[in-house]
Amino acid sequence: MNKDTIEGNWKQLKGKVKEQWGKLTDDDFDVIAGKRDQLLGRIQERHGISKDEAETQVKEWEARDGRTPAGLWYEKS
Template identity: 70%
Template structure:
């Protein structure tokens, strides 16, 4: 997958991310721009989760949505 494909996939999944983690703002998602590690950090920040909980939630979400980074 090249960078353009990854960016396109991110735009498709952005709405699903907001459904799952509604506390994330549009600005948060603009900063994240498809970068998994930054999304984990934003989930931690907005929800007060430990890193392992944020990682698990994101992994579960990825599985349900068939999303690959």
């Protein structure tokens, strides 16, 4: 999947992410920018949960949304 497609996916998903984890700020979304590991870290920080709990929540969210992580996230840089 090319970078433009991933960026497009992220723009579409931001609203859904915001609904799920309402404590995330616009600044958080700028940092996350489609990176799964950044999303996990920001969820942990803003919601005061463990890394394992953040991972569980994101996996459940991905499953409900019917998408796979490979189709959603930028690769780590």
